[in-house]
Amino acid sequence: MEALTHFFVGLHIVGIGALLGGFMTQMKAMGAGEARIVPAMLHGALTMLVTGIALVGLNEADGRTVDHIKIGVKLTLLVVILALVYVKRDEERLPAPVFGTIGLLTVANIFIAVMWV
Template sequence: MDILLGIILILHFIGLASLLGGVLVQVKDAIAGKGRIVAAMIHGALTQLVTGVALVGLIQMGGGEINNTKIAVKLAIVLIITVLVFLFRKKNPVVSWAIWVIGALTIANIAIAVLWH
């Protein structure tokens, strides 16, 4: 079970890297009004969503403690990110605020994961 949990956690981090990396690549274009939703952002958002739910399920199956309020907040944020990514994926260029909001929510989710005990 520990190996599976570790693999899912690694995939969760890869999804985070993909999502945040996609946002950072688009920052310069977003400033110029030419930003777009790249595939890395779509795949990263979906990976974060699926692996996050899997992590919670695996931890609960193993008898671990879960802060349900924290998880609910993080789930709400990743759902908003995923909806924004899918709403704007076919628009070129995308409104710049969408990229900024996706980036800010991604960083907020990181902060919640690290700082909320």
């Protein structure tokens, strides 16, 4: 069970990397007002959602305590990120505040995961 949990943690980190990496590749374009959602951002957010749900299930099945408030906050942020990415994925240009919000929420989600004990 522990190996499976580590596998899903690794996939979760890959999803975070895809979402944040996709955002970072568009930072220069965001400054010029030409940022757009790249496919890696959508796939990364979906990977985070699926693996996050799997991790909660695996931890609860293994008898570990899960901080449901922390998971709820992270899930809420991720659902907002996913909604923004999904709805705006076909637009050629995104306003900088909308695109910046995606990056800000992604970084907030990472810091919540790491710092909320």
